[in-house]
Amino acid sequence: MTNEIELAPAMMTELAATLSASLSSAGYTVTGMEKPGDMVGRALVVVVDDRTAHGDEEDHSGPLVTELLAESGFLVDGVVVVSADEVEIRNALNTAVIGGVDLVISVGGTGVSPRDVTPEATVDLLDRELLGISEALRASGLSAGIVDAGVSRGLAGISGSTLVVNIAGSRAAVRDGMATLSPLAVQVIGQLSRLDI
Numbered sequence: 001m002t003n004e005i006e007l008a009p010a011m012m013t014e015l016a017a018t019l020s021a022s023l024s025s026a027g028y029t030v031t032g033m034e035k036p037g038d039m040v041g042r043a044l045v046v047v048v049d050d051r052t053a054h055g056d057e058e059d060h061s062g063p064l065v066t067e068l069l070a071e072s073g074f075l076v077d078g079v080v081v082v083s084a085d086e087v088e089i090r091n092a093l094n095t096a097v098i099g100g101v102d103l104v105i106s107v108g109g110t111g112v113s114p115r116d117v118t119p120e121a122t123v124d125l126l127d128r129e130l131l132g133i134s135e136a137l138r139a140s141g142l143s144a145g146i147v148d149a150g151v152s153r154g155l156a157g158i159s160g161s162t163l164v165v166n167i168a169g170s171r172a173a174v175r176d177g178m179a180t181l182s183p184l185a186v187q188v189i190g191q192l193s194r195l196d197i
Contacts, residue, residue, distance in 0.1 A: 040073035041102030041189045046080045046092045048109035048118050049169065053083040061107040061169055068178040069105075072186065077101060084109050089121035097125065097162045102189045104162055105181075108169030110154040118166050119153045126157035126164060133184050137167060140180040146172045163188050 045065045051057040062079035069076050077099070082088040089106065096104040109118030123129075133156035141149020152173070154166030163185055167177040 039075045040186050041075070041193075042077055042100070043069050043074040043103040043105065044077050044080065044096040044099070044101045045069070046082060046089065046096070046104060046106040047169075048082055048084055048089055048106055050083050050115065053081050060171065061174055064171065064174050065105055065107055065167075065178060068175070068182070069103075072178075072182040074103065084115040084117060086117045086121045089118055090125060093122060093125055093159075093164060097159045097164070101162055102192070103185050104164050106164075106166045107174060110152045110166050110168050111148065112151055112153070116153070119155050122155045122157075122164060122166055125159045126155065127159055129155060129157040130163075130188070131156075133165060133181065133188075136180050136184065137165075137177050141168070141173055141176050144172070144176045146170070146176055148173050149176070158188075158192070161192050163192070 045062050047059055047062045049057070049059070049061070052059045059079065059081055062081065066076045066079060080092045080096075082092050089109065093104055093106065106118050106122065109116045109121075134154055137154060137156070138149050138152055141152070146168075148168045148170050152166075152168045154168065156163070156165040158164070165181060165185070167173060167181070
């Protein structure tokens with residue numbers, strides 16, 4: 001038996017507003033985004049950056065990921081900016097999963113410095129890891145000459161019915177990572193949407 005729920009556009013907007021309000025009340029900065037024409041699924045972007053979270057720098061990664069997701073047919077519910085703090089990252093990812101998005105992408109915090117804790121915040125959230133996606137992101141980045149990709153510890157996996165992916169935060173890594181991730185995400189989300197509940 002397959003249980004499917006089809007939400008009207010008004011309900012999607014209401015659900016996005018509820019998720020945005022929930023994240024805002026938890027102290028996160030949420031930037032609303034526009035809906036693309038043909039929707040593949042709902043997504044949320046979590047930017048992990050201390051300077052941006054503290055208002056010292058403008059966020060450039062979130063809008064870029066949002067633009068690339070929209071080009072791939074995703075409705076982006078928003079961009080959440082958090083500090084490089086394991087609890088903050090985990091809370092933002094978990095809130096997105098509970099909010100029912102199909103895809104949550106974290107940007108940044110995947111390297112080797114002591115403040116790079118995104119993989120640690122992600123690992124316990126995952127029900128199943130998708131090694132092929134994280135390895136494809138690293139391989140693609142390295143073949144494009146993006147050295148950061150070789151030291152990325154980013155993870156990818158499934159939490160409930162949500163695809164969770166960590167990508168490196170540099171502009172080049174975001175562009176290359178999204179080009180690699182988009183068709184894979186569409187495939188995974190398509191498979192997850194056909195699962196019996």
